Amino acid sequence: MDWSIQDIARLANTTSRTLRHYGTVGLLEPSRIGANGYRYYDERALVRLQRILMLRDLGLGLLAIREVIDEQTDETRALAAHLDWLRQERVRLARQIRSIENTIDTLDRKEQLMAEQMFDGFDHTAHRDEVEGRWGKAAYADGDAWWTRKSPAEKAAWQNEQRQLAAEWQAAAERGLAPEGEEGQRLAGRQFDWLAGIPGTPGAGTTGPTREYFVGLGEMYVADERFAANFGGVRGAEFVRDAMVVYSDRHLRPSQET
Amino acid sequence: MDWSIQDIARLANTTSRTLRHYGTVGLLEPSRIGANGYRYYDERALVRLQRILMLRDLGLGLLAIREVIDEQTDETRALAAHLDWLRQERVRLARQIRSIENTIDTLDRKEQLMAEQMFDGFDHTAHRDEVEGRWGKAAYADGDAWWTRKSPAEKAAWQNEQRQLAAEWQAAAERGLAPEGEEGQRLAGRQFDWLAGIPGTPGAGTTGPTREYFVGLGEMYVADERFAANFGGVRGAEFVRDAMVVYSDRHLRPSQET
DNA sequence: CTAGAACTTGACGCAGCGTCAATGTCAAGG
């Protein structure tokens, strides 16, 4: 009239380990222990087990469950107390959630602000992450420090240079010049140097941007409207990209890094 | 230009133990370790610590925090993932809360049902708990099993006996009999026997209700209108109580249990 | 008789520190 430990484990949809644990903590003893040391449980034990599991599903701790089941504590009271605790947890969770939502909002705004102020729409760090297979602001801190260390005059000069370069690209594209021509390659060179000055650019600080990065960037200028807009639209961006590809073919070797 | 471990602990409103813990898990190393082995932290470490504590307040694990701070993972991404987790937790909590509210409701209804059907307003188990200093349905399961195992005929007989007894009490009280008189003591004896048949009554199954329980019960019949009503009001209940007190003086010894 | 399934006890692991315990160091006062 009794079952082995596996049997009730299956009957109650739990594990034998759990049953042995309940045994060691004195929450549910086997109804019988064979001469071989095996645990056997009868129907009363099964009922008790199911009550235990029910209460555990409600989130009560084993100690509280024991007090309730061993009739030392009123079940309604215990549940009500637990309910209070759960409600507090809910409040705490809600606060954390709101807090995180705010933090994310702030981060997003900050990112956008950076993107606008720093590169006038060229968030190259974002692209770097895309190249690496994940979006984000990994190099954010570096870039931030680099940018904020600049004086207002330097910042203005930097932005000016960036806009100037974009304008020349656009003009060259509109004049119908060839990407592989002299003007196109001259601009590509300036673009390269400009990138080399941005911390967070792969290869920056050494010999300049890597070939992969440089070419990938060109592709992105075409693919992403927000970047293309800086060169007078997709047509302009295509000119830029083509010039960059030619430039990298002529001057850059494939990097060796994986 | 650095602080001792206690100093930053106070500055960041945490404990030195936490700081050493962060050291051992490699989350925040001291900026310097003196020849004496003391840990010293500089301002950079303080900033990092504050960031750690902020993220921990948001509920992130130390591992996640390390990944975020060490810039291997995008902060927005990490926070968003954590947000998902928190929202799931919120749902789980809400479910548990509803579940418990339902359970409590069910218990309350069941209790009321029991009280009405079983004792016609005499929830003696509730009183037992009161005597023990806490309310509840501790003996509920036993009582329930005991009651539901009875056949309908038995149930009817039981309720009849109970009502009969109450009616006789009421009649005796209205006739102005003395509690210590023959009739009063005879009724008190029947009351005693009746209680002895209820599982959950302290002493039931052995020699009958304990003296403390029996006397306390009499007091409650007077104090609680719901019980008093069964004996024709407070006057009737007072008669019952007095008879019970006399009975217990004559026949019951103080129990030895603590 | 043997393989394999099921059982046993024992112990580590996890998350994030709190909390001793045993011992060493530093600064101030007698």
Next chain:
DNA sequence: CCTTGACATTGACGCTGCGTCAAGTTCTAG
């Protein structure tokens, strides 16, 4: 110079509820 008390160190256990080996018995079917 010594003492005292505050503060430091490393080391280790505790808490919650089991999951997950590990090493050794026992049962069961072929």
